Amino acid sequence: MNYVDISVELFIGFILLFLMTKILGKTSINQVTPFEFISALVLGELVGNAIYDEDIGFGYILFAVFVWGLLMYIAEMLEIKFLKLRGFLEGNPSIVIQNGIIDRNELRKNKMSINQLQTLLRQKDTFSVHEVEYALLEANGTLSVLKKSLYSTTTQQDLDMHPRPTFLSVTFIIDGEVLLDNLKASGFDETWLQNELVKINIKRVEDIFYAEWQQDEGLYVIPMVQSTAK
CATH class of the missing domain: 3.30.240.20 (bsu07140 like domains)
Structure with missing residues (x-):
């Protein structure tokens, strides 16, 4: 393998990895989950092997990056669509x-x-x-x-306030889906949640992008539209 071939394959690998980064979204390095970290390592390894192996040509680079990038893209789409799968792949706090x-x-x-x-x-x-x-x-x-x-x-x-108790906010709804475990752990049920939503003129859980509850603040709701309600 001569220097020209190496230069061309490095350039192709750089462009492909750059495109994969753009397609798969922007995630800062301190926000990378274990799954995303391993995926990035494997993708880099595939390109590295293709570049420095004399028996592997440009077609292998294109195919390997495309297939692995497609798998990562599918995984991310599944995470967005299915809340339970999101927790399985990304992990929970x-x-x-x-x-x-x-x-x-x-x-x-x-x-x-x-x-x-x-x-x-x-x-x-x-x-x-x-x-x-x-x-x-x-x-x-x-x-x-x-x-x-x-x-x-x-x-x-x-200022001019006495120390008050600190409470942790609990997420009740994400992407129109109720987190029943969090709801029950906080001492509530779906009937209570529905009644609270009716008070702010929201009839369907599916219309809510995000909702959290805090003992001293109550229920905070962000509908699917850009406006917020509380």
């Missing part, structure tokens, strides 16, 4: 700190030590577990932290 208490079982399930948890907390400018009310380990490995009201950043709205 885990509550590792709840009501200020570290959940050792969740840490064990996610193969995480206390030291690793402390490291992630420090990256969120939290240097004591005592400051945390809730901490969620996201599917991409990052940590989302909700501090206790006593340690949260003060805003103008907080």
